[in-house]
Amino acid sequence: MVKKPSEEEMALLYGQDVLSAKTLTFDQLQLILKTAAYYEDALVNKRRLYDMDGKIMASLFFEASTRTRLSFEAAMHRLGGSVVTVSETPQMQTSSTAKGETLHDAIRVVDGYVDVIVVRSPMTGAAQEAADAADHPVINAGDGTGQHPTQALLDIYTVLKEHGRIEGLKVAMLGDLKYGRTVHSLVYFLKHYGCDMIFVSPPQLMMPPEITAELRGEGIKVEETSDLKAAVAEADILYVTRIQRERFPSKEEYESVKDSYIVNDEVVAVAKEGMSILHPLPRVNEIAVSVDSYPGAAYFRQAHNGVPIRMALLALTTGNVR
Amino acid sequence: MVKKPSEEEMALLYGQDVLSAKTLTFDQLQLILKTAAYYEDALVNKRRLYDMDGKIMASLFFEASTRTRLSFEAAMHRLGGSVVTVSETPQMQTSSTAKGETLHDAIRVVDGYVDVIVVRSPMTGAAQEAADAADHPVINAGDGTGQHPTQALLDIYTVLKEHGRIEGLKVAMLGDLKYGRTVHSLVYFLKHYGCDMIFVSPPQLMMPPEITAELRGEGIKVEETSDLKAAVAEADILYVTRIQRERFPSKEEYESVKDSYIVNDEVVAVAKEGMSILHPLPRVNEIAVSVDSYPGAAYFRQAHNGVPIRMALLALTTGNVR
Amino acid sequence: MVKKPSEEEMALLYGQDVLSAKTLTFDQLQLILKTAAYYEDALVNKRRLYDMDGKIMASLFFEASTRTRLSFEAAMHRLGGSVVTVSETPQMQTSSTAKGETLHDAIRVVDGYVDVIVVRSPMTGAAQEAADAADHPVINAGDGTGQHPTQALLDIYTVLKEHGRIEGLKVAMLGDLKYGRTVHSLVYFLKHYGCDMIFVSPPQLMMPPEITAELRGEGIKVEETSDLKAAVAEADILYVTRIQRERFPSKEEYESVKDSYIVNDEVVAVAKEGMSILHPLPRVNEIAVSVDSYPGAAYFRQAHNGVPIRMALLALTTGNVR
Numbered sequence: 029m030v031k032k033p034s035e036e037e038m039a040l041l042y043g044q045d046v047l048s049a050k051t052l053t054f055d056q057l058q059l060i061l062k063t064a065a066y067y068e069d070a071l072v073n074k075r076r077l078y079d080m081d082g083k084i085m086a087s088l089f090f091e092a093s094t095r096t097r098l099s100f101e102a103a104m105h106r107l108g109g110s111v112v113t114v115s116e117t118p119q120m121q122t123s124s125t126a127k128g129e130t131l132h133d134a135i136r137v138v139d140g141y142v143d144v145i146v147v148r149s150p151m152t153g154a155a156q157e158a159a160d161a162a163d164h165p166v167i168n169a170g171d172g173t174g175q176h177p178t179q180a181l182l183d184i185y186t187v188l189k190e191h192g193r194i195e196g197l198k199v200a201m202l203g204d205l206k207y208g209r210t211v212h213s214l215v216y217f218l219k220h221y222g223c224d225m226i227f228v229s230p231p232q233l234m235m236p237p238e239i240t241a242e243l244r245g246e247g248i249k250v251e252e253t254s255d256l257k258a259a260v261a262e263a264d265i266l267y268v269t270r271i272q273r274e275r276f277p278s279k280e281e282y283e284s285v286k287d288s289y290i291v292n293d294e295v296v297a298v299a300k301e302g303m304s305i306l307h308p309l310p311r312v313n314e315i316a317v318s319v320d321s322y323p324g325a326a327y328f329r330q331a332h333n334g335v336p337i338r339m340a341l342l343a344l345t346t347g348n349v350r
Numbered sequence: 351m352v353k354k355p356s357e358e359e360m361a362l363l364y365g366q367d368v369l370s371a372k373t374l375t376f377d378q379l380q381l382i383l384k385t386a387a388y389y390e391d392a393l394v395n396k397r398r399l400y401d402m403d404g405k406i407m408a409s410l411f412f413e414a415s416t417r418t419r420l421s422f423e424a425a426m427h428r429l430g431g432s433v434v435t436v437s438e439t440p441q442m443q444t445s446s447t448a449k450g451e452t453l454h455d456a457i458r459v460v461d462g463y464v465d466v467i468v469v470r471s472p473m474t475g476a477a478q479e480a481a482d483a484a485d486h487p488v489i490n491a492g493d494g495t496g497q498h499p500t501q502a503l504l505d506i507y508t509v510l511k512e513h514g515r516i517e518g519l520k521v522a523m524l525g526d527l528k529y530g531r532t533v534h535s536l537v538y539f540l541k542h543y544g545c546d547m548i549f550v551s552p553p554q555l556m557m558p559p560e561i562t563a564e565l566r567g568e569g570i571k572v573e574e575t576s577d578l579k580a581a582v583a584e585a586d587i588l589y590v591t592r593i594q595r596e597r598f599p600s601k602e603e604y605e606s607v608k609d610s611y612i613v614n615d616e617v618v619a620v621a622k623e624g625m626s627i628l629h630p631l632p633r634v635n636e637i638a639v640s641v642d643s644y645p646g647a648a649y650f651r652q653a654h655n656g657v658p659i660r661m662a663l664l665a666l667t668t669g670n671v672r
Numbered sequence: 673m674v675k676k677p678s679e680e681e682m683a684l685l686y687g688q689d690v691l692s693a694k695t696l697t698f699d700q701l702q703l704i705l706k707t708a709a710y711y712e713d714a715l716v717n718k719r720r721l722y723d724m725d726g727k728i729m730a731s732l733f734f735e736a737s738t739r740t741r742l743s744f745e746a747a748m749h750r751l752g753g754s755v756v757t758v759s760e761t762p763q764m765q766t767s768s769t770a771k772g773e774t775l776h777d778a779i780r781v782v783d784g785y786v787d788v789i790v791v792r793s794p795m796t797g798a799a800q801e802a803a804d805a806a807d808h809p810v811i812n813a814g815d816g817t818g819q820h821p822t823q824a825l826l827d828i829y830t831v832l833k834e835h836g837r838i839e840g841l842k843v844a845m846l847g848d849l850k851y852g853r854t855v856h857s858l859v860y861f862l863k864h865y866g867c868d869m870i871f872v873s874p875p876q877l878m879m880p881p882e883i884t885a886e887l888r889g890e891g892i893k894v895e896e897t898s899d900l901k902a903a904v905a906e907a908d909i910l911y912v913t914r915i916q917r918e919r920f921p922s923k924e925e926y927e928s929v930k931d932s933y934i935v936n937d938e939v940v941a942v943a944k945e946g947m948s949i950l951h952p953l954p955r956v957n958e959i960a961v962s963v964d965s966y967p968g969a970a971y972f973r974q975a976h977n978g979v980p981i982r983m984a985l986l987a988l989t990t991g992n993v994r
Contacts, residue, residue: 029559074726076725076726077726081398082396082399082428082430084427085430088419094758094778095781095782097960098730098756098758098782099785101756102728102785102786103754105728105754105756106726106728108726110427112420112423112424112427112433113435113757114416114420115437115759120652128634129631129632129633129634132634133631133632134416134632135419136650137417137631137650137653137654138417140651140654140657141420141421141424141654141657142424153937179942307780308671309773309775309777310772310773310777311773311779312772312773321557323446327460327778328484328781329784329786331781331784331786332781332784334785335784335785403720404718404720404721404749404750404752406746406749408742432749434742434746434749434755435757435760436738436742448957449951450954451954451955451956455787455953455954455955456738456739456954457741458972459953459972459975459976460739460742462973462975462979463742463743463746463978463979464746478859537846561930
């Protein structure tokens with residue numbers, strides 16, 4: 029049985045909000061990974077948990093995100109807790125319009141009904157606004173172009189689980205590195221562990237130079253390339269994201285590059301032994317379905333890791349790890 | 351620990367529907383307030399309740415009302431029960447059209463799945479129609495221009511909690527007194543306790559004369575005014591409601607009065623010592639945000655009181671107060 | 673107390689999907705009816721069940737079907753389990769479009785969150801596609817023009833409950849026998865018991881000849897008629913379905929026949945003593961409201977039978993009958 033964190037460790041997140049990857053300290057990150065492993069062990073061994081028995085989570089999804097919502101709700105149920113849900117209602121999402129209620133007021137009301145609040149919103153900054161209004165912990169389930177810290181946490185947890193370690197791994201990131209918020213957050217976590225990085229993208233969608241500069245400034249080895257096969261030949265992890273047509277000035281330009289960034293059997297054939305493939309999902313065609321049977325195809329396991337990660341966050345922030 | 355009601359008292363609501371404020375007797379009202387206090391004590395002391403363990407509530411919201419819905423659902427979960435939800439589906443809401451199913455049939459089916467039904471509908475009379483179809487208790491969560499008894503109950507409960515008594519208080523009501531169903535129900539409850547009342551509104555939105563006549567006929571002291579500051583100088587409670595632009599024949603007429611009915615720091619400055627401010631929420635701009643920090647600003651506490659009030663109603667009507 | 677099935681019997685459905693009436697063996701059908709009776713006895717006697725305590729059901733309704741959804745969710749709650757819901761979201765329902773995620777991927781993700789999946793979709797074949805993607809049992813709650821096996825199961829269970837037996841009954845089926853998927857599935861089940869059948873419909877909507885041929889080939893006595901009164905004079909069961917205007921080439925043609933297929937007091941007056949009336953609901957005007965008070969009007973009891981039937985399916989497929 030995996031050991032649960034000590035009281036002292038757990039104090040690091042008790043009563044805290046989880047709003048962005050960047051505001052988590054390394055110790056908090058380690059605590060979350062450790063607690064997730066503790067809960068995953070319970071799930072695997074089908075131990076019935078009562079950690080959040082009698083507690084209520086508000087699942088406030090002002091924007092559709094079925095995967096993330098169900099993962100949070102399943103996490104709360106696995107902890108023995110209850111859930112009240114708002115799904116895709118445009119109501120309550122306007123921040124300070126003359127017609128409607130502010131998000132602040134809406135959250136302050138719901139805060140009195142529940143013990144922890146999960147909020148997803150199309151508005152950048154909504155999670156911070158919710159946290160300012162609530163006394164109970166708020167967990168950001170994605171707010172516009174802002175943050176989506178629980179995705180980054182399940183990504184790094186997946187790296188750890190697939191390889192047994194994070195230190196010393198070489199991580200290739202593929203696709204839209206310019207706009208992809210998941211890769212930006214993941215890079216931030218990987219940096220703590222000194223991972224080498226390879227950024228693979230079309231020139232139009234390269235990692236923002238301020239990020240590569242910051243990484244290099246902290247001693248991280250960074251390569252940038254548009255050659256996917258060269259990258260997979262030496263990477264331990266390939267993190268794939270979708271390249272959206274809308275990011276390109278013309279359809280022609282998009283069509284000319286897109287096939288170079290598809291992960292198919294040919295790409296897998298030249299990959300380093302034991303390479304893992306991750307993807308935040310949903311996947312469209314950037315990974316061929318035939319790749320799913322490759323042992324290193326970890327993206328569905330990655331999605332499933334959302335449950336123990338979110339269990340850890342719910343129980344740690346409310347002080348209910350038992 | 352707050353005492354729970356006696357078996358004899360509880361019999362007053364067992365098996366009953368809660369359809370309107372007016373059909374509640376004074377003894378039933380007293381029972382609800384007493385039971386809400388009992389449950390609030392349990393919530394404050396974090397006692398895990400099993401009163402409705404194994405029971406199911408149908409939360410049928412044929413009209414969006416997130417605040418009310420989540421409050422009912424949280425109440426059921428706090429009692430240890432389960433919830434099935436219909437949220438904002440237009441389906442099932444048509445009463446007797448050729449195309450669709452009647453509300454009667456829809457409710458009669460759901461009645462066989464659950465132990466108690468909460469129904470919200472845009473149609474006046476829907477709650478009565480549901481109650482006629484169901485064997486289990488039906489609680490009206492608002493039906494069109496009809497009734498919204500649980501709002502009135504949490505309002506009167508808030509008056510009691512904020513002041514420790516209801517008798518002898520002077521209550522000012524502000525805003526749209528003509529159409530506001532919440533003030534009409536609240537007036538009905540306050541009358542039982544002999545409260546003095548001050549109705550503050552623009553001339554277009556005065557309390558209907560039949561209500562003021564009825565109150566005066568029963569010996570209640572009623573003042574009518576359009577002077578907010580004069581009213582707050584002597585009121586123990588200020589109950590604020592929104593004035594909607596649509597109620598006025600022209601935008602000009604609305605603009606000319608609206609600022610006289612906004613509760614801001616200036617208004618609070620001349621209020622009687624210890625005055626409480628209530629509002630059914632959502633609030634738009636009829637109470638300035640700066641007023642939130644005033645100790646008497648009770649509207650968020652009021653919203654939170656919805657949980658113990660609804661716990662009381664769910665447990666009393668089904669005979670599950672334990 | 674009704675006896676629960678033996679371990680050996682229960683093995684017949686453990687780990688199985690329930691996708692269509694036709695893929696259920698007669699032994700599986702008998703097991704489901706027996707287990708439903710066992711659970712109904714628990715419901716009637718208000719025994720609190722923990723059979724699926726700690727387990728989660730995904731209630732994935734990619735098409736609105738409030739009755740079926742609430743019935744499944746109530747069933748899971750009555751078994752002590754938890755539910756996560758997707759209701760009417762068009763997202764995730766497209767099967768293999770360029771833009772969106774496949775149903776396969778969506779189900780494979782959710783499969784990692786839960787213990788059993790209930791899926792409703794407007795797409796024929798969606799349930800099979802879901803079952804192919806999931807490791808956990810999938811129960812089809814209706815997929816397009818395909819199958820709706822749980823409706824057929826609650827229908828046959830209702831026949832058994834209303835008459836104490838199925839063998840030897842004469843069953844009349846009324847309405848749209850050409851397109852109605854419920855009658856096709858029910859016929860398939862009734863055949864196992866050697867029931868005589870009377871098919872009552874306008875000529876445009878007769879039972880497909882391949883079905884009547886198959887029945888007759890297996891020795892079932894089949895009559896076809898458009899005379900409702902003659903049919904009810906000898907039937908033990910009258911199974912009513914709606915005749916939709918859209919099925920007719922012209923409004924005139926529809927108008928000319930529709931009144932001949934309405935079940936009203938006049939029809940009931942000539943019915944065989946003890947005849948039961950069933951209907952899958954929702955009912956529009958094909959059964960007069962006045963018929964509801966007839967003792968044999970079984971359609972609301974039929975709808976309520978959905979709960980024990982679905983409890984049986986959830987618990988049997990996951991191996992949780994305790």
